[in-house]
Amino acid sequence: METELIEIEMIEDRSSLAAMSAEARSNGAELVCRRCGNAEEVIAGVLVMMEGSEIWALCGPCWRQLPQGSHIV
Numbered sequence: 377m378e379t380e381l382i383e384i385e386m387i388e389d390r391s392s393l394a395a396m397s398a399e400a401r402s403n404g405a406e407l408v409c410r411r412c413g414n415a416e417e418v419i420a421g422v423l424v425m426m427e428g429s430e431i432w433a434l435c436g437p438c439w440r441q442l443p444q445g446s447h448i449v
């Protein structure tokens with residue numbers, strides 16, 4: 377059985393987050409926390425899956441709960 381490594385880029389600088397948020401808005405969407413779905417929370421970071429170009433936005437509390445350096449299930 378092969379182990380698939382998913383490359384994840386963590387984006388947490390404010391200018392990049394602002395740009396992603398503006399881009400989502402121009403597509404009629406809003407960056408909402410993928411984990412808790414709380415639209416009231418400010419997005420603290422975005423995970424970009426290098427495969428499939430999926431992005432996960434996470435709010436502050438959820439971002440801090442990320443297991444640093446390990447993969448996300």
Ligand SMILES: [Zn+2]
Nearest residue numbers: 409412435438
């Ligand atoms: Zn959250």
